[in-house]
Amino acid sequence: MAKNYKHIIQGQASRLDKAVNYLRNALGDAPWIRFLSDAADDIRTRSNGVEWTVEVTDMDLPITGVPMHLKPRSLANKLKMFVSVKMTCNAQLWDKNEDCITDLCFKVSIQENDNQDPDNVYQTGFHIDKTTENELLKHDEMHPLYHLHFLNESIIGGKETLSMDIPRLAHHPVDLFLGLMVVFANYDKNTFDTLKDDPNFAGLCKESADHFIEPYIRSLCKLPWGDSAKTKYDKDLCPYLVL
Template sequence: MKIEQFRQSRADDLITAAKIIESVFSGSILTTPIYIAAEELRKGAPFLKDGTTNNDLWGYEICDLKIPVDTTKHMRPKGINHKNVELILNMKLVANYKNWNDLNDPLIDLNFNAVIRGIGVQPHYFCFHIDKHDPSKEATEPHPTYHLQIASNPLDEDEFQYGNTLFLDTPRIVHHPVDLILGIGLLTSNFFPFAFDNIMDDGYFSSIYKVYQDKILKPYYHTIASNWSYDIANICWSKQHLCPTII
């Protein structure tokens, strides 16, 4: 498949994601950021952080995609409920299409930022991101290439009110990479499980979701598993229990 066709296919997948989100959430989510990303993807190769690009690259950026939050049972402080909580996703992905069909890392750059904002007497935030670390850069602590990291200060304000929370730069928790398709599963399964079930009940979307698991998750987990030799016939654990978003 030529790169132009490949980008078109990935853009079509984004449009499919937007339409299923619109259907499941009855049009209450503004999916314009996804349509803009699809159009950006079709136009051509994105730029890397150093300003360079080449024709083998594909990618997109999602800006301020807002998703309602329904998992507020144990939320603190009290006085905040699902009616005044929302999740805001900003992400950027750059990948090399030549690595799409093998066990190489398909992504070159990833930044997946989620901010959960609840409005009480004042705004309260819970934030996390999944990104890709450049292994060529030195680090003073273990720094997984792909990791999830918790944050609390979405705008990095010096005068941010942390309350009684102690915030550190660690831990960086090992996590598989995600694009928007896999990210929809990650976010809805954690913050709106009813929507996750409905999204995965859509046969067309679930088939696309499986493709992205095969192209993005499979190389990641196979690489980790290669540290050991094992007989797959002796696997006893349920993969759905270990990772409920696996389908």
């Protein structure tokens, strides 16, 4: 009889529910927290027997203060930040504590209108994603299996924006919790410190790290310094460490 993984999948929805409560206790009823509730509901209604998907679109997060060296100077210092996440995972691999992510895109877009030309929108941003096998075969450029990518064409717009479609840097996988900590660490230090010191939310992050980051690090440690046999998966994680 095939093993039933429903308890693992429903557990992912419960983790999001816990996060909503922990975040509200720590930060108050911030409007963006409701996106996590919606994601939990989606898991309960849309997941199949072995996979679940976390999907969040344009979650509006605060930016505290004005980042240094903000250009062009005609911007009005009213930055808006939007986070979108789509992550699909395999419950069987989660249960084995192996890399369970089958699809990942964690995208951050920061936007502002030009103060002198309000119709002109400037954007910057990045995404953390997992490259599929088909994409690895399709592109000549180096694609670490998991990578952080700045200023790519799908994010950047604006007539005065100058960008280059490199580099792609290897990055550990993130889920919604770990990804939010990356965002807050860079854009809202007060919230980052609050959540880092909150034992409930930090506990969710640790559980995520055990299942998402630890398998990644185990494979990454084989390159280039490990003596153990290296699989194609190990090498795809970070091609520029394959020596």
